[in-house]
Amino acid sequence: MLSTPPALIAVVGPVEPSLFEAWVHHYRKLGIERFLIAFHFPEHVPHAQQHQLQAACRALGIVPTGTSTGPWHEHTNTQLRDTLRTHAGRGWHLLADADEFQQYDTPLPEVIDQAERSGHRVVGGLMLDRVTATGHLTGWHPEDGLDHAYPLGGHLTHRLLHGDPRKIALARHDIPISSGNHRSPGHRPDPDRLCAVHHFKWRSGVLDDLRRRVQHFSTGTWQEQTPAVRDEAARLLSHVRQHSGSIDIGDPQFAFRRVSLDRMPDGWAAEARDIVTAWRPSASSARDRGE
Template identity: 50%
Template sequence: MEPDLLRAFVQHYRGHGVREFLFAFHFTAHAPKQRREELLATCEELVGPPVLISQGPWHETVHSELRDHLRIRAGEGWHIIADIDEFHDYPAPPEELIAAAEAVNSPVVGGVMLDRVAADGSISGWHLQDGLDASFPLGGFLTYTLLDANPCKIVMARSSVRLALGSHRSPDHDPVNQPLVPVNHFKWRDGIQSDLARRVSEHGSGAWRENSPAIRTEAATLLAHVEEHGGRVDIADPRLKFRPARLGSLPENWHEDSTAIADDIRQFFENSPLPEVY
């Protein structure tokens, strides 16, 4: 993760009224020392030192362990929950979304990932001065359609709510908010292919523990897709529904598409024997 993405992340959420940030960073043995030092220095400059720094293998449970540590540190109340590459695009101020959820006794606010890619589908770099919108102007459903993964996210939750792996769902509560919050997912940037290849290798060897082979399968699927299409995501594939996207406005057909995806995922878990951890 590059320091510029952290800068953009803090700027984005401050624009939505967030004033307190709690960060945790995990570094594997592959993380370059210089990049790690730059990232920690940027965090200190922007919001102060991170709450937690951990090191070691990227076991599948590490993400949830770090998240839960931060939630305990945050204390009682509502929490906004986002990975560094996830930019929530709230259709109303967060406090209004929370008030609306509380009015119907719902302890969660939900969203769906909108995967953002470059205009030509290339896995490209970007510059802070250009901005994420200009660098990745298309949004679609890569995670859901191509990777056959869960793109739903719990974007806000009361402190008492349990969350599954990756904050993709709560075992106890389904979001009822409409529209669902677009979670602009800026994952498909320069460097992601080497990261995914490492996931396949390390999880496959058992060096990084996993609960299921899903992570390896998703990573291998994306790598194969990009290789098949000359180093690019196939933005012309109608199944992926790529369309112009910009922070601050709902994408075309967002309500219909996101609701259909969330309903499909909900039905899957209602009929699935998977443990609550998912």
């Protein structure tokens, strides 16, 4: 007997309504029926923009569990996420940010059944950063779709930013998840069954967001647990300054190539396993995080 679809848990910031709509449609195609959404808006987000996103949410038949405003401290997302998980109750939870589109090679109920049969209480994923064909950080037209606007996928997060590319994509309700959904202390996902987490972060407006993040964390306006998030933002800003405002898609270390939400990347299972099993945090990051 196949498991029931998991509840989707997400803390959503001020993304464009078109991205949120595409995100909901993507997960509904995967079979998600329950969306537990909490909105959080930092002080700089205009009320009109907040209301527009909330209206788009309700137009999709989803009633947000909650909305909050104020500083986006590093612990804010984790606290809101865990409150949503409590509301979701028993069963499996799918964890995804609004710019993360998970991709599996089998239907979600089969993914969960396989995990349960093999004794795994979490299912992992690996981030696949999506960028434009030129590396420029531009907007997109909903009628053309995300695959058209950001056709390339590669490994930017850990190879440039030195960030953790691992994701806990699915977890049983009673399994604790670390900040950013990167790890589950005491539980390791099956490295041979990692989903692709298409990461559509590198869009128009992200550079302003990163500059704001660096400024607020540096001044203490937003509280951080470690300097890691601020350092990752600074590395991306430095990189684009060195490459005329774009991401260097020609750098072989990033392994950018054409990918699609309609088909798993060629050789994904082996590629993801090799990266996840070999990846280690930097010495300073591991020390800061107590690893």
